[in-house]
Amino acid sequence: MASLRLDDQLCFGLYAASRAVTSLYRAVLEDLDLTYPQYLVMLALWERDHRMVKELGAELNLDSGTLSPLLKRLQTAGLVVRNRQADDERSVRISLTETGKALREKARGIPDVIGTAMSLDDAGVARMRTELDRLTESVNAYREGMAPA
Numbered sequence: 001m002a003s004l005r006l007d008d009q010l011c012f013g014l015y016a017a018s019r020a021v022t023s024l025y026r027a028v029l030e031d032l033d034l035t036y037p038q039y040l041v042m043l044a045l046w047e048r049d050h051r052m053v054k055e056l057g058a059e060l061n062l063d064s065g066t067l068s069p070l071l072k073r074l075q076t077a078g079l080v081v082r083n084r085q086a087d088d089e090r091s092v093r094i095s096l097t098e099t100g101k102a103l104r105e106k107a108r109g110i111p112d113v114i115g116t117a118m119s120l121d122d123a124g125v126a127r128m129r130t131e132l133d134r135l136t137e138s139v140n141a142y143r144e145g146m147a148p149a
Contacts (some may be wrong), residue, residue, distance in 0.1 A: 021114070028113055032106055033077065037062070037070055039107070045080065045096050046104045053082075053092045079103060 006012055025036045034042065040060055045051065057067045071094060074080045078099035084090040115125050 006092070021118075024114065024117055025110075028110055032103060035070075037066075038074055038111075040072060041067075041070055042079065042100065042103065042107070045100070046107075047092065049101075050093060050095045053094060056094060 007057065022036055023033060025039065029036060032039070041056065044056055044059055048074055048123060053064065053067060055072065056062075057064055060067070064071075071082060078097055081095050081097055083093045083095065085093060109136050111125075118125075118128075
């Protein structure tokens with residue numbers, strides 16, 4: 001029979017770990033003057049610049065109601081520009097400014113800090129990432145199967 005003890009719950013372990021990691025990111029990102037969600041947006045743009053808001057939202061799993069205010073704050077900070085598409089006013093392309101591109105160099109050491117704090121080398125980070133991806137896919141597939149037809 002499954003235990004209902006708090007310490008036996010996987011969800012509590014995930015919750016505690018998530019809070020600890022997010023708190024660490026908050027402290028590390030202070031020097032960049034970025035929040036954790038803003039950092040995620042910047043990571044996506046550093047990987048591939050000039051992206052549509054819809055595309056960013058899909059990649060980051062954020063709806064436009066959450067993403068739009070983030071992008072406005074990044075634009076106010078001078079890190080990105082938002083351009084409405086001439087052929088479709090509803091479509092907005094996000095591009096890094098020179099300041100936004102330069103911030104990448106300041107952020108370069110963050111993954112090492114996080115890995116060190118987690119006591120993970122590069123291989124350990126890769127294994128953890130694989131397990132987290134597998135867990136997310138499995139839970140999402142299960143949840144989708146629960147949806148009423």
